[in-house]
Amino acid sequence: MKSLRSLYRPGSEMRTIVTMLKKNRFGIGGLIVVIAFLTIAILAPFLAPYDPIEMHLDKRFVPSSSEFLLGTDEFGRDTLSRIIYGARVSISISVTTVAMAMFVGVLIGSISGYYGGKVDFIVMRFVDIFNAFPALLLALGIITVLGRGIEKLMLVLPILFWPEYARITRGLALYLKKMDYVEAARVFGSSKLRVVLNHILPNVLPTSIVIGTFQLGSAIITETSLSFLGLGVNPPMPSWGNMLTNSREYILRAPQLAIIPGMVITIVILGFNLLGDALRDALDPRLRI
Amino acid sequence: MKEELMKVHGLKTYFYTRQGIVKAVDGVSFEIGKGETFGLVGESGCGKSVSALSVMRLVPDPPGKIVSGDILFKGKNLRITNEDEMRKIRGSKISMIFQDPTSSLNPVMKIGDQILESIQEHQELDKAKAKEKAVELMDSVGIPNPSLRFAEYPFQFSGGMRQRIMIAMAISCNPDLLIADEPTTNLDVTVQAQVLDLIRNISRSDNVSVLLITHNLGLIAWLCDRVAVMYSGKIVEHANVEALFADARHPYTKALLECIPRLGEKDTKGLRVIAGRVPNLIDLPPGCRFHPRCPYSVGMCAKEEPEAIEVASGHSVSCHLVDKSMKGK
């Protein structure tokens, strides 16, 4: 008789998830965009035709040409290469931010929600404190102290994003706590920690992943905003945000310098959001046909 | 039979979903007389609730649609009546109460105001008179201190009281027909008895017809004059109450009666069980819908859908085996 392992290991669940994802056309679109984004970011040095910070001062403000596919900026730097390298910045910041925020936020939220009582009360007040600060101001404050640069951003942004995870997973944990299967596990002798690991976290993870995809988009926007304000990535290193800032002065003369990064940002964020939607549907066992 | 109030003929309500067409009600016919209590009984998914919603034209469209059939009520065919006319009928000529009174009541609105709302929707009364009537109604359904409790909120009432309030709202405009869809399923058994007793008294004193929808055969035995048993969107047996319990003919009805644990004798043989499961309404078996689970099925049962055959006055059964006059077992 075939081993039962195949019947109840996560592997079979993976296959079902992939099948579900395949059925959602918007999700596939989103996935394609995200994969394209990741590929471009990772393979940047091989894809970019020029060095992104190399200036060609004799060819400034060139609109799209055979030499420079997307044209050049105010310093004659190739826009296409800057976009490609900018993707790197965006991805490194957004992924690290979300990974850290998710790890901290989900764990804290689940434990707080399930254990309840005083633990929950104190943790939630802590979250409230973080939430009380307008995100951008908090970031501004920290950066002013620590200085600009991509590594500093990677420290600051998770601080802004973890409360959302904690709050949402706590709410979920509160709801899940009442489920009979949670009580059943306790009746059969499970410890509280085991319940959190075995029943709360798996049921919280799908939602967290979905939030994660949306947050990846948010993180990119936050980095963009900070760079736009001049507080993010240091020039001449390109980020989509500082490309937007720099384009402001020349918006009448060379609008493509603003439009191109703007469009790229929109498409990538949209891609993440569509993927997030599709993932949420795919991960819900009840929607499986 | 009493004078006829409503006649449903060949009602078909289908739901169009991505997975296929759900034939929730597939050719259902029955009549309700004036002042009569008619029971529609069956297990989950049989189509009894959808039948009631169809009569009220409350089936969500999309995905549902009343595909065909006639719903004749006081000279009108409700299937083709326009929405404005239907709104005048709903709540005043035909009203409905549901299983869960808690979700039918607005939690942030005072009870009295909610009753007033249903009164003023259909009747031209000034506020003072309407309030008087509302308090009277609350009293008639057995709510103690009605003038005081008029200003209270739903959470201040128990489940049984809330259902009484729903009944008060439902009868506020003296309807001809009250549809009660599993009105007591969520209530304690003593409260259930009180609420159904109330409905019964209202029916008798005001000559209101009642369409009672339930899965509980005991309630049918108590309250109903006539009853129809539904299975998978069809009526399988239709009779007056004494006849159904004394002389059930359809195999499903018989099986249902035999699998209920009885209060009277202790059965040592084990409950009779109906093998198998209720069919998927998208993917129905051919022929008689019950045949895969029927202990008596023969070849024809899998091929042809049975017609309703009258076996006695007012007693009809949809089963191929009936015209071979099976008595008893």
Added chain:
Amino acid sequence: MHALLEVRDLQKLFPVASGVIFRKVHGWVHAVDGVSFSIGEAETLGLVGESGSGKTTTGRLVLGSIKPTAGKVFFEGQDLTTMTKEVMKKARKGMGMVFQDPTSSLDPRKTAANVISEPIEIHKAFDQHEKEERIVELIEEVGLGPEHLGRYPHEFSGGQLQRIAIARALALKPKLIVADEPTSALDVSVQAQILNLIHNLQERFRLSYLFISHDLSTVRYISHRVGVMYLGKLVELARSEDLFSNPQHPYTAALINVVPVPDPKEMKSKMKEILRGEIPSPISPPKGCRFHPRCSQMKPRCKEIEPELQEIGKDHYVACHLE
């Protein structure tokens, strides 16, 4: 010789409180207020009552899900109420539980195999190979097959889910199963299947059940003895046949009276006298006998003194002042 389960003067009061840091207690919910009974081997005790009766809380007290305010629970001779966590965990192996709503008693993200094996994994009861054998054994015991093991809860019907829940309860070969309304959420025809299963398992494994339900007909069918609860108290306790043929407590009689039975003649004669009034709040139960405000045979004594549970016939106990 110990009874398998013995419950003595069990009491559970829940505080009604407000505030998180500075809690203020306004009152107490008398969920269970002095309940005693015992269950023997291969015996089913039915516990019946309406809302506020305390039957569900009693079930949870027996399982140790919640700790009693007062009273004792003895399981296989051991006092559960004074146990440490580790000892309690071992004792838990002897008990199983089945809940009312099969759709929420199974984790939607776990397969049937995971669900059934959870108790085994918690107690590390078998090694991998034995565990797999046991899971197959269990799923077949409840009338399903190995092909069902890899499926998720949403793929099953209510009746099948309940079977899986029962298989889970049986995983560690318990002696007692607490079943809280196990058939109430199921269709009538499916109820019959599950009741038969419960009955057969009892015969096969000499299982005992604490069968909690509001449905008298079901309780009558499945139980050897029945206890009737009202507002936290046990008002009558007797053998099933005796309780239903000769109820002594007015509440029991009233309950039996309003149970719908599929017999038109009987219904019409029964329903002439329906119990009036509503169940009072368990926060401030009536003084004296808790049923006295609704009792048609009330005497002055009933308002003052709470009746004790007394034996009035062979294995038939009633808490009532009337003789």
